[in-house]
Amino acid sequence: MGKLPAMQVSRQEEWQMPLYQEQYDRSPALTPAEREALAEVAILPPSCHRYDLVRKVLSAEALTRLLRPLQDAYDLKQCHPGGRIPYLRHMCLQMSQMNKSFWAWSKEEWLNGATSAHITYKKTGVAITMRVTAYLLCGLLIIEDRYFAAHLARLVFGTTEVAREYQKVATVIYGSDGLGYMRNRTRDNQLQATLVLAMLINRNPHIEVFTTECLQATQQLLTYYGYQQVFRWMIRALVYLKIVEETAFADLFGSVEEASAWWEYTKLDVDPTWLAWVQAYITQTVRGDEHYRKGEFHHLLLAGRWLKRYHPEIVEPAQWNEPIGYEYVTWVCQAKRTELVLESPRIPRDTSQAQVPLQAKTINDRIGSVRRFFLALQRRPYQVSGYTAQRLVLPWDPLEVLGTPENIKRQIGPNPRTLDPAWWQKLTWAAATLSAQDLSAYGGIMYPLAFYRAVALVWVTGARRADEIRRLKIGCVSREWAPEMRDEDGNQVEPEEHFAYLRIPVNKKRGEFWIPIPTYTADAIEMWEQLRPKLQGPQIDSKEHKPTEYLFMMRNQLMGKKFLNDSIIPLLCQISKLVDEDDVPLRDAVGKITSHRARSTLATWLRSNGLSLPYIAKLLGYTDLKSLPWYMREDKHRFAREVRKHNPLNRMVTAILDTEAIKRGAGKPAVFYYLGTGEDGRPTLCASPDYSTCVHQMQCRKCEMFVEAEQAEVIERRPGTLIIEVHIPTPPLVEENLNQEGVGEEITKCLPAPEVPTPAYHFNKNVPPRSSDADLQQMKQDLEALTAEWAEKAGKFDLRSVAMKSLKKRMAALAAKIEERESKLPVPVDSSLSTDQNS
Incomplete structure (x- = not known):
């Protein structure tokens, strides 16, 4: 396709159309000579348009007035060099049939002629040339029926000029520093077609001279939604470029009509008087955001529907009494999920929810809205239906009558909606x-x-x-x-x-x-x-x-x-x-x-x-911790671990730390554990360093490291002593065999008492020092090994098995030998000492 010659335009206002209507004779009527000449063209057969005869007929002097502007328009278009004769012949044929020059054709006649040309001359560009001619010579914009405005604009204004002006708008719309719309081929073509249509209507390619009237005419030709959407983008870009005023949106799309207020309720399922009171409360009470107020409004409308159905005689708040309030609370507590709820046209009602009872939170919200409504009417007067109503005086207390039942409140609790x-x-x-x-x-x-x-x-x-x-x-x-x-x-x-x-x-x-x-x-x-x-x-x-x-x-x-x-x-x-x-x-x-x-x-x-x-x-974003239970779901494993740290079998024992004994060096007792107090209220202590793992803690009076009350009081008064708290866990051997009948008792009997580290730990005067018999010590070590083996196997093997019974017999036999050997010591252990039950 050929291009228009470059046009030197220094300013947008200096743009001139390439053809002027005033330079031609635009008489609508045909002269007799013109009719005769057109008739000669009309009788020519279609197949002879390539011969000199056709050229000679078309060059007749009688047709000069009509054919000169048509040839100027064709030369401007420069589309198909071989399409000149078919174009001129078709225009002459149309003028002959309509008996008037093309200057007098209507838009419909131009469109019909272009349509017939498209059928007769498909590849010669006659239809395109006719549209250019209609636009330049007759001021008619014909873009219907298989033709795009962008094609016409490029022919009239030039491809370079159109592209430059389009880039100005596209930079604002698609650029990262502009409006930021996403670019794709479809929207790009739609935007270009919309822009050039405005250029054609304004008869000027420069966007700087666009007017509101030009844009309004463009808008009327846009019928598809996609074009209407990009037209809004174009207007927004023109506003940012300060080509049109910001009021262009109101001029083009009309002032945005405020949607009817959401509290404007027109259905007849609520009494108008009750509705007027509710609307006064909602519109005149400044409390909460719009979402909260909408919820209050719909809950009060539901109360109005309940009145309309069950108590139609009650139409305003002053008519409520205590029985009505209690009855409403009872109905809400027993209501179903969809009962008296207005069906939304956007959300179809689920029939399966018709018999589902309300949740506790919904019950509380509905009752609470009505309660707050009556409390507000008691506090201040409202403008209802154009007059100022007095503050409501009620002989009953809304806080009591419209209070949420306790059984409902107890069902409302934190339930964090955490994800897996x-x-x-x-x-x-x-x-x-x-x-x-x-x-x-x-x-x-x-x-x-x-x-x-x-x-x-x-x-x-x-x-x-x-x-x-x-x-x-x-x-x-x-x-x-x-x-x-x-x-x-x-x-x-x-x-x-x-x-x-x-x-x-x-x-x-x-x-x-x-x-x-x-x-x-x-x-x-x-x-x-x-x-x-x-x-x-x-x-x-x-x-x-x-x-x-x-x-x-x-x-x-x-x-x-x-x-x-x-x-x-x-x-x-x-x-x-x-x-x-x-x-x-x-x-x-x-x-x-x-x-x-x-x-x-x-x-x-x-x-x-x-x-x-x-x-x-x-x-x-909270200033206190009260709301955290509604967000944090309790970790049951963490909770169990924390509780396990506080096993009831474990103990916190008070002890005396002798700092001076630590300074004196090893071999001196430095930590004394309180065993309790006797009947006289005096304390007793244990000096054993193995106190935390000792399984004989209930027989302390038989141990050499037991400290009597007199000695304990002396130790308490030593200089440099500190009172400390020590965590004493349950001995592992005892805890592992707690649920095995008789096993814990046997282990306690079999295991020997902790060894005395040095003579300095021997405080109990009623118990002599233990013998240094090497064989006896070896037997005790063997018993400890067997006991450890028993504890390891007890949780894995059946206690009634042969191996476990054999192990048990070996332990019992070894314990008997130890007891017999100890009985032969020079000074027997005093077994008459009582057990310290307070340890």
């Missing part, structure tokens, strides 16, 4: 390794990879609510590292040890605050902040009520409220399936995986890793 640790690990890994390939496999992606990666990492590492994530501001990341930073020992802190913090916006619990985040999350946020389209204006924050530059904005729109639940979480679940055959489903036994479940999962995980409760509360 293995599933959570997969989701975290999927967020950290998110790639462009993952996005292409997922499909339906509308934002850059950096956007998805930053949002996903903040969700899996930050323990934030969805609203807090979407309302993060530009510059929300802070890093703390500098070359002069030192640790506790004065050493320079390494760069990889630096800290990153995330500034959380104002939420429902507190103002702005900072939380620590992993550095890779901070890197992802900063990467997106660099790629974030710059031509996006601030928006009014819903909680701070001031202009805010949001982080997660694209195309001048804030990230949607359901983006996490509908896009990010399904994406991570699908990626986890690609990594592991056992994918993470969108639902588990608890319910759907939502954005809020990350908070309880992270809180539980941090607690299991030893993070303190105050720190977890700070991370979640």
